[in-house]
Amino acid sequence: MRKIRQGDEVVVIAGKDKGRRGTVLRVINDGARVVVENINKVKKHMKPNPMLGQTGGIIEMEKSIDISNVMLFNPASEKGDRVGFKHLEDGTKVRFFKSNGEVVDTK
Numbered sequence: 001m002r003k004i005r006q007g008d009e010v011v012v013i014a015g016k017d018k019g020r021r022g023t024v025l026r027v028i029n030d031g032a033r034v035v036v037e038n039i040n041k042v043k044k045h046m047k048p049n050p051m052l053g054q055t056g057g058i059i060e061m062e063k064s065i066d067i068s069n070v071m072l073f074n075p076a077s078e079k080g081d082r083v084g085f086k087h088l089e090d091g092t093k094v095r096f097f098k099s100n101g102e103v104v105d106t107k
Contacts, residue, residue, distance in 0.1 A: 015069055022038050
């Protein structure tokens with residue numbers, strides 16, 4: 001079970017986008033890096049590829065950032081928060097915010 005998953009809202013805590021929020025689009029490299037929506041946008045020069053129907057030009061895309069540079073967003077405190085794991089009475093393992101003990105998800 002990962003502390004940060006696809007679909008989570010996170011806050012960037014280091015780098016050029018520090019302080020910005022976004023949704024995790026995907027987790028790559030076995031949980032080492034994440035791609036966050038509208039964070040770490042770069043411009044990439046693409047060659048046209050008529051076989052695939054791609055036009056050439058400059059496209060803007062999100063690149064991955066290290067997972068240590070993001071924190072899960074806590075809506076109660078309106079800032080990033082650390083996450084832990086605990087087992088509920090029914091035996092399910094859930095994530096919770098360490099600052100207030102509130103459960104993140106009930107999966």
